[in-house]
Amino acid sequence: MKRIMVTGALGQIGSDLVATLRQIYGEEAVLATDIRQIQHETLQSGPFRILDVTDHHAFHEAAQAHRADTIIHLAALLSAKAESNPALAWNLNMGGLLSALETARALSCQFFTPSSIAAFGADTPKSATPQDTLQRPHTMYGVSKVSGELLCDYYYHKYGVDTRGLRFPGxxxxxxxxxxxxxxxxxxxxxxxxxxxxxxxxxxxxxxxxxMYMPDAIRAVIALMEADPAKLKHRNAFNVTxxxxxxxxxxxxxxxxxxxxxxxxxxxxxxxxxxxxxxxSIDATAAREEWGFDVxxxxxxxxxxxxxxxxxxxxxxxxxxx
Incomplete structure (x- = not known):
């Protein structure tokens, strides 16, 4: 990663991730974007841009103007809010993801988006949940996360986009x-x-x-993105906990x-x-073996x-x- 664009940068993950990325790669190398503009140190510490991720043209233009080689797509409606407005959740979570993947494909960017333990379901094994298992969630957030995992896999196999992801816990x-x-x-x-x-x-x-504590989550994102792609048997997405x-x-x-x-x-x-x-509880063996995940x-x-x-x-x- 050299020039990075982050969506949903003022959210819970984005706030900490942008700060860490700017410390590592330089303040001007990390473009933070969000649908809103609020009083936040992210706006003061480096470039920031208002962005509606469902606007395909605006997404592409922002990444191109920044000369991004990496897109970290965090913008999404989370589980409880998604259940209160399922249609909005689908349009934002999947429409935004499609904008991000199309931009990554067009500009040959490395790509990350988080999945979630919400991608599992009531019929998934509850204890030591495996990396590869039944995924039949009954929530819109979970449905969008499973769909996102599959869509990222599709862009990797169909177009060669270097897609990567983590199934985050709380x-x-x-x-x-x-x-x-x-x-x-x-x-x-x-x-x-x-x-x-x-x-x-x-x-x-x-x-x-x-x-998971946020510092460990941030370390995991960066470690996965810096990992040797030849060692990644799984991409979208690794169990971590x-x-x-x-x-x-x-x-x-x-x-x-x-x-x-x-x-x-x-x-x-x-x-x-x-x-x-x-x-x-979930099993993070694949993440440990393929790219050295630890907490x-x-x-x-x-x-x-x-x-x-x-x-x-x-x-x-x-x-x-x-």
Whole structure:
């Protein structure tokens, strides 16, 4: 990767990824794009452009003007929001992906887009879910992710586009707010612990889902994109994970820092139904064997860093007010 264009750059993944890419490849080498323009350090640290990813011509023109050799396509409507507006989710997730792939084909760009554990379904093996398995999701987000995996495979086999992807679990970050995913409860819980000392979870106790701390997710994207293509038997997309946890497990880890933190439950039937379709744990053997995937953060290590960073931010915010 030398000149990189990132869509959905102001989202949860994009915010951290753009910052890291600019540190590695140079500020001017990474074009950040998003449908919206808000107060954000991404706009100050390098080139930024408003982009509707479903506009094929605008997508191509932006990548061409930047002289991009790599497209990292993150723009999508996430699981919970997608269920509230399935038609919009399909048009954005698949229309945007088609714009991105067509641009990558026309400009001979390397290409990355994330998939998700939502690409599995109720009939997928729940424990140690394999890399290659039955995928029959019952959510629009999941359907679009399976379709996206297949479409990326098609562009690789049909046109030779160097497509790559990861099936992300729930991602936890201190630097960007949740974006409408089913696993957002984990991010919300940390913030609530710092500011209120309590949290009401919309996901039920005992619901185990795979999670990953954002620094590990960012490292995984870059490691995959820099990997030798000759070693990649799978491309779209690799299972990756760091931990399998339920809400009480996260709460217990938080209590090591905030002993009086309390956790209650008011289950959201829509998001709980989505979570019930997803694996309890997934097998990332293929990613480890084909490109050396690994992680640095387990649950307690992640919690230590999350609590530290959020407390620092809270203190900084209080200082501004006073």
């Amino acid at each position: 991602l936890i970050s201190h630097s960007a707010p949740p974006g409408g995913g089913t696993t957002d409860y984990a991010v919300e819980m940390f913030g609530a612990a710092i500011h209120k000392g309590s949290y009401i979870s919309y996901i039920n106790q005992g619901t185990y889902l795979d999670m 760091a931990m399998s946890v339920d809400p009480e497990g996260i709460a217990a880890s938080i209590r090591r820092h905030i002993p009086n933190f309390s956790l209650g439950y008011e289950v959201d039937p829509v998001r709980q139904a989505i979570a019930n379709e997803w694996p309890d 640095q953060y387990d649950l307690n290590h992640m919690t230590d860093d999350m609590v530290s960073k959020l407390m620092e931010k809270s203190q900084a915010d209080q200082s501004k007010i006073s």
